[in-house]
Amino acid sequence: MAETSSGRKCEHFDLKEYQFKTNMIPRLSVDDPETNRRISEGLPVIIIDSKLVASALHWDLEYLNENVGDGKFTVYKSSNTKFKYFDERKADDVKDFRKPMESLEIKFSEFVDLIKTVDPKKERVYLQQSLNDTVGKRIVLDFLQFNWNWVTEQQRRNKFGTLTSNLLLIGMEGNITPAHYDEQENFFAQVKGYKRFLLFAPDQFPCLYPYPTFHPCDRQSQVDFDDPDYERFPKFRDVKCLEAVVEPGDVLYIPMYWWHQVESVPNKGYSVSVTFWYKAAPNDKIEYPLKATQKVAMMRNIEKMIHQALNSADEVPEFMQNMVLGRYT
Amino acid sequence: MAETSSGRKCEHFDLKEYQFKTNMIPRLSVDDPETNRRISEGLPVIIIDSKLVASALHWDLEYLNENVGDGKFTVYKSSNTKFKYFDERKADDVKDFRKPMESLEIKFSEFVDLIKTVDPKKERVYLQQSLNDTVGKRIVLDFLQFNWNWVTEQQRRNKFGTLTSNLLLIGMEGNITPAHYDEQENFFAQVKGYKRFLLFAPDQFPCLYPYPTFHPCDRQSQVDFDDPDYERFPKFRDVKCLEAVVEPGDVLYIPMYWWHQVESVPNKGYSVSVTFWYKAAPNDKIEYPLKATQKVAMMRNIEKMIHQALNSADEVPEFMQNMVLGRYT
């Protein structure tokens, strides 16, 4: 077994290959001063021994099915490996928009039936549901034993806002969440199975060509990583990628505005994860030049403002083009 | 002599030829209902008998030299026919910016010396000075006899704001003010000589490619009409142009945000004009889709806001490109 740059023994993972190179994200101990330094500087890091979800490492389909309760769970269904998120509320603003996946509200037991019976070459499912008060008593106890000490101390140190949700994610092996960024800070805790992350810093925005903000696929890259259209997206050739594979017990810090594609590693069984999403820290004092994250936030606001002022998504592209082409190009 | 489309006997004017076609702007009587209709709809029109500056039709260089007073006048000096305006205050924001003309503050008599002695193949001058209280008594009397009744009635009918200035313009034959738009309403009164106007509606913005707002040449077209760079400015091929030639006594209404190139007609002697600039009417109630003028105002505000937020003109183009290219194109 070879040694990787991050010092971990190289397990054999059946990972997809892309046309860009990647660098590995460091895997560090919770006690390594570098861990806190990276988090405070807004850099991703894998924390191997935080024990954040140690109390949940026995969460498999059977245990969850028995204890997760009778509530409804959001389950996405896709005819291929990709689960491309879209915002239902924006779907009417874009004509000819075709929903890239279906969403179901079903009981956990129905999800278990699906995950066990679907033919993954034809159909796949992905559960993505916030943990709420409909879960059973044993899940509540496991939840209460999360390492809240550590994560709340991180929240305090880094001046994050409130915890907004803990998302329970259960994906079939090979499921892919395409590259996107979120507007919150995220500690991503792996419970069962393996997930591979492709991460891109906020300054890679120009290489990743997110959809217009009015589009249902806002915050996601328009680039098809499997078959990049370099004519339309020439800077994707220059994209700089960081990579991480998380295993049970690992926590990946995904800083706000960092792009991430998430792949449940093939041939390693289903994956269970829990996210800890926090609102952003209040704005730093403004220093120039602005940081990439601040510019991304600015662009989003400008795009939303233009959409609102024109009162029509259809008029936004031409307005943008007229403002910029031949003038700022 | 041929009849023009606007009904005027065709005088022989030595006008420059361009690669785009033009349509003539109507020449109408002050009593023609169409005159007020055009002004109220924000369309340019030549008013032939308003008598707006009838009291000034004797303003020639000799009369002005004797009566205009000892104050200082702004006179621009150019080594070619073009007098391309630039904003001194923005000159430092753009590196390698070369001032396209020189500006002098001189007495009227010095200007008269220059206009009479310079070799127009090597050097040209153009006086552009607001009329102020340093002018002599006879000029004041002429000024008081302008047809304030008519122009003030126009201001009232069209809800224009205050009169901000009356600019006295004295240009050598063949002088050109390149295409630009102003942010005020303008009644342009011709006193002596002939001026040819090329006018473009606000919706021609995409074809005319104004400089970035932070640029000293803000509000002016980047396109060289004599040698258009269709690679950089492809839509200039489609530009729609209106044309007017004004003679002594004519008034041209130039609506706010209408582009205009102004040429003192060659071989017709120097030109004297007086402008009546008014602040814009208060905003209409907002109706969708927005009008071209409203979109231009919006773009200007967005560009200024981005410049201010980035705190650097240098960063604006890349920011604009990243927001738009491959995303809204």
Ligand SMILES: [Zn+2]
């Ligand atoms: Zn995400």
Ligand SMILES: [Zn+2]
């Ligand atoms: Zn002007």
